[in-house]
Amino acid sequence: MADIKLSDIQKSYGDIPVLKGVDLQIADGEFLTLVGPSGCGKSTLLRIIAGLEALDQGEVLIGGRSMNDVRASQRDLAMVFQSYALYPHLSVQQNMETPLRLRDMSFWERFPVLGHLFPSRRLKTVSIQEIVNETATTLKIDHLLERKPGQLSGGQRQRVALGRAMVRKPVAFLMDEPLSNLDAALRVHMRAELAELHRSLKTTFIYVTHDQAEALTMSDRMAVMMEGNVLQFGTPDDIYKDPRDKRVAAFVGSPKMNFLPGEIDVQGRVSAYGIPIHKSNHTEKGPIEIGVRPEHLEVGPVGRNANQWPFTVTHKENLGSDFFLHGHINGSDQRIVARATPEKAQQISIGAEIKVQANPAMTMAFAADNRRIELVEG
Amino acid sequence: MMGQTAPMREAAKHAILILGALIVIIPFYVMVSYSLKSPREIESNTGGFFGAQAPMVDEYCVKVGNPKEDCLETPVIFNYSQAIKKAPLFRYLLNGVIVTASIFLLQVLIALPCAYALSKLRFWGREFVFSLVMFCLLIPVHAIALPIYIMLAKIGLTNTYASLVIPWTISVFGIFLMRQFFMTVPDDLIDAARMDGMSEFSIVWKVMLPTAIPALLAFAIFSVVAHWNDYFWPRIVITGDRDLYTPPLGLREFQGDADGSMWGPMMATATIIVTPLLVVFMLAQRRFIEGITLTGMK
Numbered sequence: 001m002a003d004i005k006l007s008d009i010q011k012s013y014g015d016i017p018v019l020k021g022v023d024l025q026i027a028d029g030e031f032l033t034l035v036g037p038s039g040c041g042k043s044t045l046l047r048i049i050a051g052l053e054a055l056d057q058g059e060v061l062i063g064g065r066s067m068n069d070v071r072a073s074q075r076d077l078a079m080v081f082q083s084y085a086l087y088p089h090l091s092v093q094q095n096m097e098t099p100l101r102l103r104d105m106s107f108w109e110r111f112p113v114l115g116h117l118f119p120s121r122r123l124k125t126v127s128i129q130e131i132v133n134e135t136a137t138t139l140k141i142d143h144l145l146e147r148k149p150g151q152l153s154g155g156q157r158q159r160v161a162l163g164r165a166m167v168r169k170p171v172a173f174l175m176d177e178p179l180s181n182l183d184a185a186l187r188v189h190m191r192a193e194l195a196e197l198h199r200s201l202k203t204t205f206i207y208v209t210h211d212q213a214e215a216l217t218m219s220d221r222m223a224v225m226m227e228g229n230v231l232q233f234g235t236p237d238d239i240y241k242d243p244r245d246k247r248v249a250a251f252v253g254s255p256k257m258n259f260l261p262g263e264i265d266v267q268g269r270v271s272a273y274g275i276p277i278h279k280s281n282h283t284e285k286g287p288i289e290i291g292v293r294p295e296h297l298e299v300g301p302v303g304r305n306a307n308q309w310p311f312t313v314t315h316k317e318n319l320g321s322d323f324f325l326h327g328h329i330n331g332s333d334q335r336i337v338a339r340a341t342p343e344k345a346q347q348i349s350i351g352a353e354i355k356v357q358a359n360p361a362m363t364m365a366f367a368a369d370n371r372r373i374e375l376v377e378g
Numbered sequence: 379m380m381g382q383t384a385p386m387r388e389a390a391k392h393a394i395l396i397l398g399a400l401i402v403i404i405p406f407y408v409m410v411s412y413s414l415k416s417p418r419e420i421e422s423n424t425g426g427f428f429g430a431q432a433p434m435v436d437e438y439c440v441k442v443g444n445p446k447e448d449c450l451e452t453p454v455i456f457n458y459s460q461a462i463k464k465a466p467l468f469r470y471l472l473n474g475v476i477v478t479a480s481i482f483l484l485q486v487l488i489a490l491p492c493a494y495a496l497s498k499l500r501f502w503g504r505e506f507v508f509s510l511v512m513f514c515l516l517i518p519v520h521a522i523a524l525p526i527y528i529m530l531a532k533i534g535l536t537n538t539y540a541s542l543v544i545p546w547t548i549s550v551f552g553i554f555l556m557r558q559f560f561m562t563v564p565d566d567l568i569d570a571a572r573m574d575g576m577s578e579f580s581i582v583w584k585v586m587l588p589t590a591i592p593a594l595l596a597f598a599i600f601s602v603v604a605h606w607n608d609y610f611w612p613r614i615v616i617t618g619d620r621d622l623y624t625p626p627l628g629l630r631e632f633q634g635d636a637d638g639s640m641w642g643p644m645m646a647t648a649t650i651i652v653t654p655l656l657v658v659f660m661l662a663q664r665r666f667i668e669g670i671t672l673t674g675m676k
């Protein structure tokens with residue numbers, strides 16, 4: 001059992017708070033993603049879990065044991081860095097052997113020349129080499145073992161970095177944006193491969209990324225971080241469909257969710273751009289923001305319904321399977337994006353005046369302080 | 379217009395560089411040339427670079443009572459054999475190797491952990507300590523030579539290898555150079571080593587040292603050249619025992635005694651002293667330049 005529990009983690013650099021009390025409970029074997037914009041403290045949190053950074057307050061528990069006074073190397077965690085951080089002067093094989101040699105051999109057994117006097121060294125060397133070869137085969141880098149990191153491509157280095165982390169069979173893998181230095185095609189490929197690796201290893205992964213698509217596609221659960229806080233923690237599905245905070249809603253999903261100026265009138269009816277959206281709320285009043293994802297903005301004209309927004313198309317984005325129509329509602333200068341099927345989009349030219357309508361079931365409302373406001377039918 | 383001025387400017391640049399190179403090379407030229415010539419050729423400035431190599435008379439040999447015919451020698455052979463015979467030059471060279479190697483090894487032993495701490499560890503007062511290092515760079519050795527000499531004398535270390543080595547073991551220049559290089563080593567590499575279970579000392583010797591080889595070579599050349607060629611310090615602390623002479627002290631053997639300066643053997647000695655340095659530099663030239671430009675790792 002190696003569940004990881006973070007309670008009230010706080011950290012400042014100087015007088016700038018970077019983490020403001022983070023609580024997370026990570027189950028054994030889970031693929032957890034920490035996602036958020038650059039500078040929100042993801043790496044800092046990961047480094048605190050790893051033991052590379054001291055925390056100001058709070059506690060890191062691994063398998064129920066407090067890790068606050070345990071050194072990084074004693075926490076039985078492995079880390080994959082964005083820059084891969086391979087030892088440039090060692091071969092791939094030696095890179096992968098290093099963590100095992102440091103863990104399994106004594107100081108004297110590792111000692112150059114003198115170490116050969118110990119019979120135990122030979123046995124250990126053999127078993128270490130076996131593990132390295134096995135891991136290299138799994139990662140399909142067994143033909144690269146003799147090379148130096150400088151002679152490898154980005155993707156190959158990435159695999160070696162993974163291999164160096166895997167050989168130790170740690171209780172959890174910590175990965176800090178491991179794919180961000182790869183080209184786009186390889187990145188998408190490696191997403192699938194990492195997810196598969198996770199499934200076969202059945203070990204906890206804590207994965208840091210600023211790319212919401214990576215978080216959505218790979219994780220069992222994701223924690224959306226902003227400005228040193230975890231705003232929401234849940235499954236990708238939950239977070240996409242039911243964001244509890246406007247910043248989460250805006251961050252997750254591509255293209256971004258549209259936010260329309262709206263209000264709740266005295267009867268509790270909700271409208272946006274002056275047109276009712278058939279939803280209501282009886283506890284709040286006043287101006288709010290209505291969130292609609294591009295795929296939930298139906299491109300019309302749709303039937304004879306009068307409750308539709310006039311929409312001026314300014315740009316069409318062709319993704320092959322879908323089109324994204326960019327434009328303005330009611331002549332306001334806010335850019336709104338709506339999704340259309342290729343068939344529909346073909347009939348719409350740039351500059352056309354069309355109508356769009358929000359799917360009421362999928363429409364969300366947010367208060368001025370970013371809080372989600374519950375809406376009911378009617 | 380441009381097409382015409384550019385070659386002129388190139389030519390001017392080259393002319394200045396060639397002039398500079400000549401100024402540096404001429405003393406070497408003279409040194410090597412004198413080491414090949416007979417005293418008469420040196421005094422009358424004849425014989426070109428190599429000298430005529432006409433047999434010459436060894437005055438000293440005649441003085442001790444040998445017939446003139448037995449004392450004829452080719453100048454080049456005379457100069458170099460005198461250089462080796464008159465002073466135990468190989469002993470001096472060995473001393474030079476022992477002293478410069480010990481100095482360099484101890485400097486590395488101290489500079490690397492210091493540079494690592496100053497570049498990669500966060501501790502209170504780090505910037506202040508580094509500014510002290512910078513400050514020490516400004517202190518000329520001659521200013522502190524006397525106090526150091528007195529200290530060594532008080533603990534009875536003059537006329538020992540230790541007195542030649544100890545004052546130089548802390549090289550602020552080495553700390554500074556290595557610190558600048560270590561700044562370019564990514565922090566992730568050090569964190570990776572920590573995750574793998576290396577101690578901070580292992581990181582210095584097993585991660586930082588191997589990545590810093592080019593910078594270390596550059597430092598090695600500065601250090602070895604400075605201490606191999608140093609005349610000032612050995613002259614002060616080695617007063618009696620000729621067995622401890624370093625190569626530059628060996629040059630004194632040929633300096634004017636009663637029979638005048640022996641320029642030929644003296645220059646032959648000088649040539650022998652600088653040759654090892656030149657050879658090492660030629661071998662390490664490429665990596666030396668890499669180290670100076672600090673294009674370490676990315």
Ligand SMILES: Nc1ncnc2c1ncn2[C@@H]1O[C@H](COP(=O)(O)OP(=O)(O)O)[C@@H](O)[C@H]1O
Nearest residue numbers: 013014018036037038039040041042043044045
């Ligand atoms: N060693 C440090 N000293 C001072 N500030 C730091 C240090 N490391 C990170 N920070 C600051 O902490 C904040 C969070 O950094 P980080 O955790 O790296 O963000 P992320 O990985 O989410 O992009 C940033 O504003 C960054 O400038």
Ligand SMILES: [Mg+2]
Nearest residue numbers: 042043044176
């Ligand atoms: Mg980061």
